[in-house]
Amino acid sequence: MRIAIFISGNGSNLQAIIDAVQNKWLDVEIAGVISNKADVQGIDRAQQAKIPTAVFVEKRATFEAMALTQLNEWGVDCLVLAGFMRVLSPEFIDGFTGIMINVHPSLLPKHKGLHTHQRALDEGDTHHGCSVHFVTAELDSGKVIAQNMLSILPDDTAASLAERVHPLEHWLLPRVIGWLADQRFHIADDTLYLDQFPLAKPLQFFEMT
Ligand code: GRF
Numbered sequence: 001m002r003i004a005i006f007i008s009g010n011g012s013n014l015q016a017i018i019d020a021v022q023n024k025w026l027d028v029e030i031a032g033v034i035s036n037k038a039d040v041q042g043i044d045r046a047q048q049a050k051i052p053t054a055v056f057v058e059k060r061a062t063f064e065a066m067a068l069t070q071l072n073e074w075g076v077d078c079l080v081l082a083g084f085m086r087v088l089s090p091e092f093i094d095g096f097t098g099i100m101i102n103v104h105p106s107l108l109p110k111h112k113g114l115h116t117h118q119r120a121l122d123e124g125d126t127h128h129g130c131s132v133h134f135v136t137a138e139l140d141s142g143k144v145i146a147q148n149m150l151s152i153l154p155d156d157t158a159a160s161l162a163e164r165v166h167p168l169e170h171w172l173l174p175r176v177i178g179w180l181a182d183q184r185f186h187i188a189d190d191t192l193y194l195d196q197f198p199l200a201k202p203l204q205f206f207e208m209t
Helices: 012-022 041-048 060-074 090-094 116-122 158-181
Strands: 002-007 029-035 053-055 078-081 100-104 127-134 144-151 185-188 191-194 203-206
Touching: 002 012, 002 041, 002 060, 012 029, 012 041, 012 158, 029 041, 029 060, 041 053, 053 060, 060 090, 078 158, 100 158, 116 127, 116 158, 127 158, 144 158
Parallel strands: 002 029, 002 078, 029 053, 078 100, 144 203
Antiparallel strands: 100 127, 127 144, 185 191
């Protein structure tokens, strides 16, 4: 499977994917990395690993047109949003149904959108974590494939949660990509299947790092 990765910043999730590929337990080819922001660390990380990169800082419609041309040139089977902080248009997303995933720092369907760690605290959640889900036109609402969770501690802050959830993302995202590459998942009649088994809820892991 050839994957492209969209980023907007630091790219630590990108790094987790690169490491998994370099360490040979994730058998995919990273065809390229696209950023919608210039001068971000994620682009440095990709270049360090000799992965092709493209930076398109244009507004959404132009970004999408340029990205599409680039993705076609690279020839990708799967698109991974890893800290990509822009909402894509339904038209763009339609072209990648079932092959575009995103990592989100909350236990979806809780806390879609931004400031997820603070919102988990404000709502008195006992658990928090991250989700990897298929991308659909509605923000953070596609079928959730898997989650990696933790217990919120009495003295947790938004900053400490961000710090504790990040490694959970780094564990989960490359693994989900591997399962997709092995064609373990499919969606039929609005139900997500792992192999031939319908999943009543996402695969859940606890503090896996
Ligand atoms: C992650 O927390 C991800 O869930 C969110 O943005 C952050 C990106 O981190 N969407 P990084 O750029 O991968 O370090």
